[in-house]
Amino acid sequence: TRTYRIAVIPGDGIGKEIIPVAQQVMEKATAGLADFTYENFDLGAERYLRDGTILPDEELERIKRNDAILLGAIGDPRIKAGILERGLLLKLRFALDQYVNLRPTKLYKGVTSPLSNPGDIDFVVVREGTEGLYCGAGGAIRQGTEAEVATEISINTAYGVERVVRYAFDLAMKRRRHVTLVHKKNVLVNAGDMWQRLVDKVAKDYPDVGHDYLHIDATTIFLVTEPSRFDVIVTDNLFGDILTDEAGAVVGGVGYSASGCINASNQYPSMFEPIHGSAPDIAGQGIANPTAAVLSAAMLLRHLGLEEPATSIERAVEADIEERGSTQRSTERVGQDILARL
Ligand code: IPM
Ligand code: MN
Numbered sequence: 001t002r003t004y005r006i007a008v009i010p011g012d013g014i015g016k017e018i019i020p021v022a023q024q025v026m027e028k029a030t031a032g033l034a035d036f037t038y039e040n041f042d043l044g045a046e047r048y049l050r051d052g053t054i055l056p057d058e059e060l061e062r063i064k065r066n067d068a069i070l071l072g073a074i075g076d077p078r079i080k081a082g083i084l085e086r087g088l089l090l091k092l093r094f095a096l097d098q099y100v101n102l103r104p105t106k107l108y109k110g111v112t113s114p115l116s117n118p119g120d121i122d123f124v125v126v127r128e129g130t131e132g133l134y135c136g137a138g139g140a141i142r143q144g145t146e147a148e149v150a151t152e153i154s155i156n157t158a159y160g161v162e163r164v165v166r167y168a169f170d171l172a173m174k175r176r177r178h179v180t181l182v183h184k185k186n187v188l189v190n191a192g193d194m195w196q197r198l199v200d201k202v203a204k205d206y207p208d209v210g211h212d213y214l215h216i217d218a219t220t221i222f223l224v225t226e227p228s229r230f231d232v233i234v235t236d237n238l239f240g241d242i243l244t245d246e247a248g249a250v251v252g253g254v255g256y257s258a259s260g261c262i263n264a265s266n267q268y269p270s271m272f273e274p275i276h277g278s279a280p281d282i283a284g285q286g287i288a289n290p291t292a293a294v295l296s297a298a299m300l301l302r303h304l305g306l307e308e309p310a311t312s313i314e315r316a317v318e319a320d321i322e323e324r325g326s327t328q329r330s331t332e333r334v335g336q337d338i339l340a341r342l
Helices: 015-029 045-051 057-064 083-095 158-173 189-203 216-225 237-250 291-303 307-324 331-340
Strands: 002-011 034-040 068-073 100-106 122-128 138-141 149-152 178-183 210-215 232-235 258-262 270-274
Touching (some): 068 291, 122 158, 122 237, 158 189, 178 189, 178 237, 216 237, 270 291
Parallel strands (some): 002 068, 178 232
Antiparallel strands (some): 100 122
16 A cells, blocks of 8 residues: 655635545545545644744645645635735645646535526536636736726736646546637637637547537526536636636535646646635534535545545445435534445
8 A cells, every 4th residue: 555645734714624524534435545644734814813924935845745735725704815815725726836727516416406407417627727817917006096007917828728728638538528618719819719729739639529619608608508518618717716616506506516726747736625615604613514525535536546435435425415415414424424335
C-alpha cells in the first residue's frame, strides 16, 4: 500500500464539521489499499482575525509538498468580501496552477429538483481555473471621485485555453462523448473566437467526440429547459462560476455538489472542495450535511488513481441519498449512514 500526503484545510464555519466526516469515509473506503498522512492547515477567517495573516509563503510551500488538498469552506461575514477569496482560495488555485475547475452535476434519485420535468441530469462543467476575469488584471484610478475608472481585464492565453479544452475532450471520451463550448463569441469576439478555434483544433484529435457551441445566455435557459442535453461543458472562469451555481440549483441545491481544482499536469497538488460555503448561520450545531465534502473526497481519491474506493464512496452516497436523503439528520449521523454502506 502506498502512503499519500493530504493537506487538510477545514477552513471556516461548517468546513470544520464536514471535513472530519469526509476523512473517515476516505479512510474506510481505502482500508488495505492506501494510507494517508494528514497535514492540517489552520487557514481561513479565524486565523486572519487572530493574526492578520492569510496564506504565508512558508505554508504555501508546505502545502505544495502534499499529494492533494482537501478543503472545507472559506468565508466569514465579519471579513470584507474579496480578502479571503483572493488571498486564500484564488491564491491557491493560481499558485498551484489548478487550471481545471471540475464540477460534476448530477441529479441523484431521492433529490427533488426545482424543475418540474428535469429528466436525467448528468453533466460536468470544466471551468477554466487560472485565467479570464479572475486574474486580477485591471485596476482603479481616482477612486471615490466622480471621475473614477475601474477595469477588470479578461486574460485568455492560447496555452491556457488549449490545455483546458483538451482536458474536456479527454473527459468526454470517458463519458457520452460530447463537448459544448459555452462563451459569448457574438460580443466577446477576441476571446470567443480564440476559444472556438482552439476547440475546433483540439476536436480534430478526438474524431469520436462531438462538439457544439452555445452562448452563455442561451445556456442559462437550456440548463433549466433541457439540462439532459449536456455531457461536458467547457467554458471560461467567470461563465463557469455562474453556470455551476445554476447547475447546483437545478440538481436540488449545492448541498450535493463536489468540485475539484485540478492541476492536470500533476506538477502541483490538486484541491477538492464542496461547492457550498461556510454556512455561518448553521455552523457549530452539528447539522451541516457532509455529503458534498464526502463526494469531494471521492474525487480526490479518483485523482490519486484510487478509482475503486472512489466509486464505492459514490455508490454509498447515492444509496444513502435515495433512501434517507429527505430525512433530517445530524452531520455525524449522515457520516455513520454512509460509512455503514461501505
Ligand atoms: C466558487 C466560488 C469562488 C469563485 C469565490 C469564493 C472566489 O464562488 O468556488 O465558485 O468565484 O470561484
Ligand atoms: Mn462560485
